[in-house]
Amino acid sequence: MSELEYIPRVASRPDQADAANERALSTDNKAESWLAIVALFMVSLNLRPAVTSIAPVLESIRRDLGMNGVAASLLVSIPVLCMGLLSPLSVRFGNRLGNEKVIVWSLVLLGGSTLLRILVHTEVLLFLSTLLAGIGIAIMGPLLSGFIKKHLSRSIQAMIALYSMALSLGAALGSSLSAPFQMQLHSWQTALSLWAILAIAAVPFWLGVLRRQTYAPTAAAALSRTSKLPWKNKKAWLLAVHFGLLAMVIYCLIGWLPLMLINAGDSALHAGLMLTVFAVIQIPSGLMLQMLLRRFPSRLTWLIAASSMQAIGLIFLFSSMLSWLAVLLCGFGSGVLFALSSLLPIEAASSPEEAASWAAMMQSVGYLMGAAGPILMGWVYDGMGQFRLGILGMILVSLMLVVIQLFIVPRREESAS
Secondary structure, three states, X not given: OOHXXXXXXXXXXXXXXXXXXXXXXXXXXXXXXXHHHHHHHHHHOOOOHHHHOOHHHHXXXXXXXXXXXXXXXXXXHHHHHHHHHHHHHHHHHHHHHOHHHHHXXXXXXXXXXXXXXXXXXXXXXXXXHHHHHHXXXXXXXXXXXHHXXXXXXXXXXXXXXXXXXXXXXXXXXXXXXHHHHHHHHOOHHXXXXXXXXXXXXXXXXXXXXXXXXXXXXXXXHHHHHHXXXXXXXXXXXXXXXXXXXXXXXXXXXXXXXXXXXXXXXXXXXXXXXXXXXXXXXXXXXXXXXXXXXXXXXXXXXXXXXXXXXXXXXXXXXXXXXXXXXXXXXXXXXXXXXXXXXXXXXXXXXXXHHHHHXXXXXXXXXXXXXXHHHHHHHHHHHHHHOOOHHHHHHHHHHHHHHHHHHHHHOOHHHHHHO
């Protein structure tokens, strides 16, 4: 072989190596994206069953442990209070340890505390397991916004739809299967503890995400500077209060809907089915919202439409008319509102750290407000023996949402976009 023939072959090798490296890098990026998507779905699936599994077996819990209405409502309100009080800490933990590592440990805490419910025979132990589960949910919840912004920023709307769908699916599973589990196993303790399986199943995926991370300690100072909670930002406060009012309605319905319908004359079987419908109808709401936004991208229009839908459903519930239609309207309206409320702070943020901080503030204020809903509903029920006044309050809250939405997304911003 001559020297002239040899040179081009040598020169072509770096190009071939670069192409091979690019293909390998592309394959790695796709694998990492799919891993991130599956991990997001699995962790989102865990954010509600510890709460929604309570309502279907609440009467058995009250009977066995001798709890009144206000005490029973704490089983729903404690995790929500944790989400309100501890959400700001999640940002600090994420800055110090990395979001992915914090989420892994939160899943372990959630799974362990849920499994602990199999041993519950006193109010104290039940409240302890509920508190620990609430801490796990509270710490990892806000970090998911930063995770989406960091790993899945090319398809934020689709990932919010996936997040909302998984969260609603987890809520539906918890509300629909807990009572059958109790009847099959003859134990509400075992029925509640089974939901630890979801957390255990999610851990391997997040360990896979964690192994792919190269969290640099030198970035910690920059993270701490850029991820302070936006307490002085007017829009952040509007988003937080809006989320809080929505959470009040959602958690009142999650905690008390079966008893509301039984109080209105429905059978226990039908009332339990309606709670399942309320959770299931929220599953496609995020995907539907994504389709609607593609056709008509006005956030304000869909916010007002969803709030109106929720209010109309509550009016039917107040009038004890067409309970199935009331639940469908409330469920779909609440689902769309939740998906939009999760989307807006991520769109407003300029970085993953800022997205996590906005979500942490929104959830901190919002869940503290939301926790008051089931407690107030339990207090009204204990005092009056019926739910009409509480339902009327939820209707007024839905109308307040519309007023706040006009300030969150002013019409001039809608026309500019």
